[in-house]
Each structure stands twice: as C-alpha cells, then as structure tokens.
Amino acid sequence: MSERPRIPPKAYARAAAAGLGGVVLLVLPFYLERFWLQAGLFAMAAAIGAIGINLLTGATGQLSMGHAFFLAVGAYGYCALAGDGTDGLAGLGLPGWLAAVLAVGLAGLAGGVFSPIAGRLHGAYLGIATLALIFIGQHVLFNAHDLTGGYNGRAVPPLNLLGLTFDDSELLVAQVPFGAVEKLWYLGLALLLAGVLFARGVLRGRPGRAMNAIRDHRIAAGVMGIPVARHRAAVFVLSSMYAGLAGVLLALVFQRTVPEYFGMALSLEYLAMIVIGGLGSVAGAVAGGIFVALLPQVLNRYAEALPLVSAPGTGGIAPGEAARYLYGAAVVGTVLFLPGGLARLVARTPIHRPSGETR
C-alpha cells in the first residue's frame, strides 16, 4: 500500500491563515474608518510600485532612481486620456477603464523609449541617469500647463466600471455608506493580487532566472546565450508599467494630481521599500511597500501615545521626524542585521518535510 504523500499540517495552517486574511481584507471597508482605508490604499499603490522596481533593481540589478517619473506618466496619462476637457485642459474623454489601461501602456512605452539609454549604462551611471528622468518630469509637469495643469495639477476623472462610479457619491451596502475609498479598496485589492501573481509568474519562470543571471553575472549570462539587452529593456518596460498602474491608483485616491509629489523623494522611498522588504522577492516588495507607506501614518496618528514623540507644537521630536528616523534606521538596519529583508524573516520558519527532515 503506497501512502499518499501527506500534506504537512503547516501548509494547511498557512492556507487557512491566508484564506482568513483574505476574508478579513474583504470586509474591512465595513468597519474601518476612512483614514485607515485611505492609508491602506496608499499602501496598496506603494506595493504595486514596489513590485515593479523590485523586478528592475532587485531581480535584474538595474539601479533606477526614476521610478517616480513613470508613476507620474501613469497618473497624468490617465487624467489626460479620461478627461473631458471641461477644466480647460487637454483630454480625450475616453471611458475610465480604457484610459487606465492605456495609461499603463503609456508608462510602459515611456520605459521602452528610455530603455536603449538604460541599456548602455550600468551601476551608478544608470542610477543617476534615471535621476535625470525625475527632473525632466518635474519640469514638464510644472511647465506644460495645457496638458498637466502646471502647478495646479489636474482633477482626476473618477473611474467608471460596470456601471459603478468610484467617486464619493454615496452607495449604501449593508447599511454602510460607501464612498470613494471604500469602493476603490476592492479595486486596489484586485489590482494588487493581479500584480503579485503576474510578477510571481515572471520571476519563477525562465525570464526570472534570466533576470537573476543578468544581475549576478552579466557577462557570463551573455556568453550563455541570454539576450541581455533584450531582457534588460523588457524588464524596464514591465517595471514602468507597474509604476504606471500604481500611478493610476494613486490618482484615483487623491482625486487631484499634485506635481510636487512625483519627485526624487518618492523614488528613494521605493528603493527603501524593496531593501526593507527583501530584494528580488515579490512578497518582500509588498511587505516593504506596506511598511514604508503605513509607518508615517501610524506615527502621526498616535503621536501622543508614543514615548519620546511629542505632539506638534510642543517641542521635542515631532512625529514627522520620528517617522523619518525609523524609516532611515529601517533601511540601514535591514541591510546590517536582516540581509534578506522582511521576506527572509518570514521564510525562516522551518518547513517540515514528510520524511521528517526540516529545512
């Protein structure tokens, strides 16, 4: 009698936990106040963007400081494509879902246009060349008034999907009033899930192995027959598309674009996210994104309760400063003490194999 391989109990516990977590996420809009839902949406957008930069920098080793530029392309692209021109700015008036898809494509196209330049550069040279993208982006955002609204930004047209408009018009679901954040919550979850699954698929398959080979031994990879330039360009495009998607989601949450937002500090935040979460891992990128996005919100909210941190206007360390200390310390500390990031921390729990060996 051959014994059917026993699925280890830990796997059931994991699946059950995941299922429970999923259910909790689905009912949260019915219980949480808007502040937390909005923070959660920021975290989701950050996670999506982090997955993108992770594919580029973590998996393929191309340091890019221009991620915020592609976020801007996604956000402003959506506004330009979906806008109906009533605010005096350029708009094509396309339906929301189509505009969103095309905006993501536009971000990918922008990535494609930059990728030949990126292909010629390596290491720090690439990093700072991508910084040029940020400055170009800011210049265009502030000066191309007819397209971007200049310093005023643009109003973001609400998304209309299957008859449901994701704006603040109230919708009663089980007696709970649903505004924009509650409706966008589900959209965000769906997009994040799709993004995670796709990235996982890419990283676990042949492209992922090729990318890692390019990161670790670029020349050897080329010698082995991996088309290095093509892969590098393709990852740039893919990572830009993720950034564009994050940009669209952020635009929908903000309801108005703010040009100052898409600056160097945002790019650096994404780099910090993937280091804290663990380079090269999708789960790590998501964890890092959530951590970096939620940390300042939590600290600001609970400033009074924390020791050392004082409420604004009373001297001492302000919550904003405390958040930055923690953030910087997290980046440095992760590399020093936790080299694989948060992802490695979770993966350290040993898995029991049927034959009794532990890994």
Add this chain to the structure above:
Amino acid sequence: MSTFAEFLINGLSLGSIYALIALGFVVIFRATEVVNFAHASLLLAGGYFVAVLHEPLGFWPALAAGTAGAAVVGAAVEFLVMRRHRGADHSVLAIVTIGVDILLATELTRRIGTDILALGDPWGDAVVTVGPVTIAETRIAALLAAALLITAFLLAFRHTSWGVAMRAAAESQETAALMGVRLGRVSLGAWAVAGALAAVAALFLTVFPTPGLERGTSLAALKAFPAAILGGLDSTTGALAGGLIVGVVESLATGYQSDLAFLGRGIGDLAPYLVMVAVLLIRPAGLFGTKELARV
C-alpha cells in the same frame, strides 16, 4: 558680452564648489565602489560644526574643527555601517547610504531648526570688479580652494602610498588585500577625506551670496551628482571637469532663461542633467571614466 562673461565666471566659481563635492564622491567610489547618497548630509554636518563653533573658536580654528568633525562623521559611517557589508550588491550599498542620509539629515535639520546660521567667514560680501565683470571674493576663494585641493588629490593618488593603495583597491579588492593593502584603512580614509571635502564645500555654499546655513543647504549637493557622473565616477580630473561644466551650464541656462523661455521657465536646474544624459550617450562611462572592459 560682458553679461556672458559674468555668467561664465559665476558658473566657473559655482562649478568649482560642485567639483569639490564631486571629488568627495569620486574618492569614495574609487576606494569602495559605493555611490554615496549620504554626501549631502556630510556636507550639512560639516557646515553645522563650523557654524556652531565659529563664535567660541574664531573662524579658521572652527573651519579646521568642522572639517575634522565631518571627517569623523564620514569615518563613523564607514566603520559602523558600510564596512559590515563590503561584499554586498552595489545597489544595496547605495540604498543603505540613502538610509544613512535620511538619519543624518533628520538629526541635523532638527538641530538647525528654523534658524539661518552664519559661518563667520572673513570675506563677507566683498566683491572684486574686473572691468565690467563683478565677482564675489568668496567665489574667488572657492575657485582657489578647489584648484588647490584637487591638485593635491591628483598628486596624492599618484605619488603617496595611500593613493597607490586606493588605486589598487579600486582595481581589484582581492588582489590588493593579498598584496598587503589594508582595505579597512583605505575605505576609512576615503570616507574621512570625503567628509572633510564636503565640509569645505559647505563653507563655500553658505557664505555670500547665499544668506547662511539652513536646512535646505544640503540640496545643493544634489547638483554634484550629474557633475561626478559626467566626468566619470572614478576619475579626479573628471570630478573637476564635470563640476565646472555643470556650474557653467546652470549659470548660463539660468541667466538666459528669458531667451530660452520656449523650453519652459526654470530650465537652469534641468540643464545639467540634460548635458549629463547627452554625454552618457556618447561616452557611457563619463568623459574621463575608465571604460569597463570584459574579457571572455
């Protein structure tokens, strides 16, 4: 024409300050292959020490103390943070320096608060007029200081044992270690030197014509990135050339912005990056950087 000359001279003097900052970058990169994004806060630290010490100690002792202080901060960063992960991926190390920058910058801006600190320099707002061109004395001092320091470094890299050790470590860390080069000392020295250079640059960034040291001063260090890249991250001559080019481009683009208005106003900040990208397209390793050669 005289305005062009004035823009040019202003640009060269501003560029010499950028060259000083870029030199600090290059020193660290040559010794450890790490891109140091914490340079801006090293700069702020150096300036802060001088600002705080110039009243009790007088200007020149304060400058010496500030330079030493910034060198100590740089060395501390190397010893506590960078050294622990020498073998790690360069992207990771670069991102770690971002974390260090955030920590240092937050602490310093908290201490500086909302003040604008003077550094007590001896040049004040004196200007020198040569024909139709006016130039501030502080900028002449900056030019001279930059020229002096960069020449000193060029010579040091070539002729002192420390310079040789650094070049050896830059070529191949393993071989250098086998040959008896103490890698720890080399990188500690590099970070300390970078800190000292940043302090000197901070001095020139906060005297006339700027009002003084305050929390936004470190943002000027950002402009040295394209300078270092443009010249080649591992070349001291490149740091000088890159700094001067960036300074001149910025000064000209700002001065002539009325004529360049069709490109959008405020192009002065963007122009150096455009020049950098243009240079990188032709020479991917910068003007004077060593091209990466791989033998398979």
Add this chain to the structure above:
Amino acid sequence: MNHRRQAVRGLAAALATLVALTAAGCSSKAKSGDAKETGAGGVKMGEGVTDTTITLGALTDMTGVYATLGKSVTQAQQLWVKQTNAAGGICDRKLELTVRDHGYDPQKALAAYTELEPKVVGYAQFIGSPFVAAVKQRVDGQDKGLVMPQAWSASLLGSPYIRVLGATYDVETINAVDFLVTEKGLRKGDKLGHVYFEGDYGENALKGSKYAAGQAGLTVVEQKIKPTDNDMSAQVAALKQAGVKAVLVSAGPRQAASLVGVAAATGLRVPVVGNNSAFAPQLLGTQAGPALEKMYWFASPSLPIGADTPVAKKLAADYAAAYPEDGLDNGVVAGWTAATAFGEILKKACEKGDLTREGVSKALLILNAHDPGFGMTHDFTDPKSPSSRQSVIIQPDKKAAGGMRTVREPFVSEAAKSYTF
C-alpha cells in the same frame, strides 16, 4: 486529516460570523439615521461639536519646507485656544485644536485631512496651497467644513468653504507696484524685474505684477526660480543687464536675502519689494542684514507683529511670555488672525443656534466687517473675492519690535480696486 478538517471548519466558521455581522449592519459605520442632534444651549451640533467641546483642526508643516511658518502659526493658535478657554470658551464649550504635521508631503497632508475630517468643525490652519487645492473638490462636494488656509493664492478663491484671510498674492503685488511707482520713483517705460517661485505663489504674484505693469506702462522682466535655489547671482546679473529700475521678489526669505545682498554688492542699487512670505526676522542677523534695512520692503496682508495697536502689543507680549525662545514674526499674526476670525464665526453661529457645518458657513457669509486688530477689516460675504484687498508696506528694522516697522499703512491701490480675478 484532522488538521485539514479543523482548518476548513475554523475558516468556515470565521467566514460565516463575519458575513453575518456585516449583513446585520453591526458596524459602527452603519448609518443609523440622520438625526442632527441638538445639544447644550439648544444649539444644533454637527461634526466636531459636542456638549462640552468644539474641535478645530490644524494641518501644519513643522518639519518640512515651511517649518518656520508652521511653528509660528501653530503656536499662535494654541495660545489663542488657551486664552479663549480661560475666558470661558465659545458657546459655553471649550475649544480644542487638533494639530497634524504633514511635513509638506502630499500623501501625509491628504491622510491628515481625511483623518480629522469627521472629527472637526473646520480647519483653522492648512499650510500648503497645493494640498488645499487637492482637497478642494472634497471640501466643496461633501465635507463642507470651513478651511482657513495660510496661503494667499488666488487659485483658492471661489469656494464658499475655503476662505483666504487677507489680500491674495496678485492683489498684494499690484499694491507693491503702486508703492514703487508713487514713492520709489518708478516711471512709465521703466523695466521692473520680478523674481518668482515656481508654483502658485510666484505665478499668482506674476499675474498681479503683469497687470499692474500694464496699467502703469512698465515692462516686467521675469526670472523664475525654484524653492531650492539659494544663490541669486545669476538672476541679479540678468536683471542688471536688462536695466531694471526696481525688483519684485515673490519667493522665500532666503532668496530675498540673497537677492538683496548680491544686488547691493554688485551695484544694482534699486528698490526691492517682496511679498509677505519673503521675509523673516532671522535674516537681519545674516550678512545681508544692512542691505535689507536700506533697500528692501515687503508687502503684507496685515500690520506686523510690532505694530502700535493694542491687540498687536498684547499678542507680542503674550507670545513672548508663552514661547520665550521663539522669535516674533508675521506667521504669529497670520495664525492669530485666522484663529480669531474662526472664533468670531463660531460665536455668530452659536447666536443663531446652529453649530453644524452649514450653520458655520451661513454665519461666515454674513460676516462683513471683522477687524482682528491688525489694521484691516475683513469681508467674507463674497467667496469669489479675498476677504480684503488691503496691503501694508513694511521695512526691516533691527531696532523695531519683531525686526520690522510699518512704512505705509493699510491701503488699496487704484489698480487693485479694478483688478478682476
């Protein structure tokens, strides 16, 4: 097998409970009817108002670009709250000011707004005009809480709930040009330099200067700068080459100091006038101090902190007593006037018996002669106009209280009267 069954059972149970709870509307978010409560004193209450407290929000920047302004405004408003509570509060209720520091980060600003929105009657402070613009849609659409931003950009006009206290930058700049023409010898045909920040502050001021220049026959020579630019040598050289006879500066204190210092040193000795955000008393201690005292003036929407009115004197004394280490500057005045205006509106709303948000905005719209004691009278009846078109011209003076003294009392120039937004 047991593990599996247990896991599935547990999951199913949890799922069922959650769904049941949700369907039963057992959520604190569930709507239980639209009863607008009537509370103590027979006053209708809405968000931010209970029987014992009225809560106001303050969205400030204490750690970012506008930290100086944020600190002064917040501390002034906290002082006002303390004094008002000591005098018995408003409508027999104590006031509370909830402060959130967004550090000039758009995400944090939006989050702070969303967090405080259900808990406050309105916002007595909101620094960062891009962020105010970003939430304008929400404010006008469903939130309707009164916002008093510390940003004088004309792009914020037009909303009944977002009310700028004092002349907007364009009107202020028009008044500044009038000062230059009538008192500093600027004549028709002259060139006027204008160094301005990228963003709504500078570009709004530029609109004003172009209008005033058109009216007075001047030509404007523009120089756009960024908030990170500290060295104005190139700008001064360009202006010198253009042969300007006066310069306007719509930037921050550091840029103004650099501009004036370089201009004085390189021989461009022309009058320089800045907007209200282009001066801080700390500048008098820098190298540019002497030049600032000789050739620099700035316009302001209210009298300075060192003015000779009883209110100003009392505020200066009280603030110095409460915060002995912090200097007096016009941010204190801005915070104070916004707070007292809000208090005035709340009192009127209380008289009418309606402290809901609608009640507050109704009270606002009938307030047409509010004088906070700093020389101006504010009229809130027209949302499309700022509450006042008056400006004061101030000159830096090390010896005066607050480092500045008034050179021209509150006035509205002819051009400013005819200016339409």
